[in-house]
Amino acid sequence: xxxxxxxxxxxxxxxxxxxxxxxxxxxxxxxxxxxxxxxxxxxxxxxxxxxxxxxxxxxxxxxxxxxxxxxxxxxxxxxxxxxxxxxxxxxxxxxxxxxxxxxxxxxxxxxxxxxxxxxxxxxxxxxxxxxxxxxxxxxxxxxxxxxxxxxxxxxxxxxxxxxxxxxxxxxxxxxxxxxxxxxxxxxxxxxxxxxxxxxxxxxxxxxxxxxxxxxx
Numbered sequence: 001x002x003x004x005x006x007x008x009x010x011x012x013x014x015x016x017x018x019x020x021x022x023x024x025x026x027x028x029x030x031x032x033x034x035x036x037x038x039x040x041x042x043x044x045x046x047x048x049x050x051x052x053x054x055x056x057x058x059x060x061x062x063x064x065x066x067x068x069x070x071x072x073x074x075x076x077x078x079x080x081x082x083x084x085x086x087x088x089x090x091x092x093x094x095x096x097x098x099x100x101x102x103x104x105x106x107x108x109x110x111x112x113x114x115x116x117x118x119x120x121x122x123x124x125x126x127x128x129x130x131x132x133x134x135x136x137x138x139x140x141x142x143x144x145x146x147x148x149x150x151x152x153x154x155x156x157x158x159x160x161x162x163x164x165x166x167x168x169x170x171x172x173x174x175x176x177x178x179x180x181x182x183x184x185x186x187x188x189x190x191x192x193x194x195x196x197x198x199x200x201x202x203x204x205x206x207x208x209x210x211x212x213x214x215x216x
């Protein structure tokens with residue numbers, strides 16, 4: 001795994017040996033981050049990376065200008081590797097690694113910055129197959145709606161056959177894309193609140209469409 005762009009472009013990340021993981025591909029990660037950059041959801045944003053593993057998404061966000069990232073994962077061994085990656089990328093002062101039950105704590109608001117602008121949600125595939133309102137993932141999304149700022153985005157990664165909701169409390173689905181057996185769904189809390197500099201105003205759907213053309 002590596003960081004694709006930004007201040008730490010090309011930097012390789014430590015990964016656990018012999019662990020059954022499903023790291024996001026560079027192609028998909030680049031697609032997602034191109035959309036976020038175009039819409040102004042990276043620079044100076046407060047981010048949470050849930051089920052973060054070794055921190056690929058959160059570290060990419062920091063490399064591209066995010067102000068802060070809270071990393072959360074249940075596996076303490078993986079969190080130790082994550083901490084090594086945070087030190088390697090020199091983002092110690094802009095992040096915190098938390099080991100805990102994500103379904104209970106969600107994205108813990110920080111004393112310094114409070115609620116979140118952007119949350120990456122990447123549950124294990126077996127759990128992501130069912131995302132209904134009474135499922136663990138569904139309840140987590142409802143919790144996140146209370147931990148995000150108005151206009152915030154939550155990005156949920158699931159299996160392509162996962163049953164998901166069009167909304168979770170204040171979070172409303174605004175778009176969805178499929179890559180292979182993976183589905184990435186964007187949810188917004190209320191209205192989008194992007195303030196990009198030197199970027200044309202366009203709908204997030206247009207951003208997705210244009211981004212897809214790059215990889216055709």
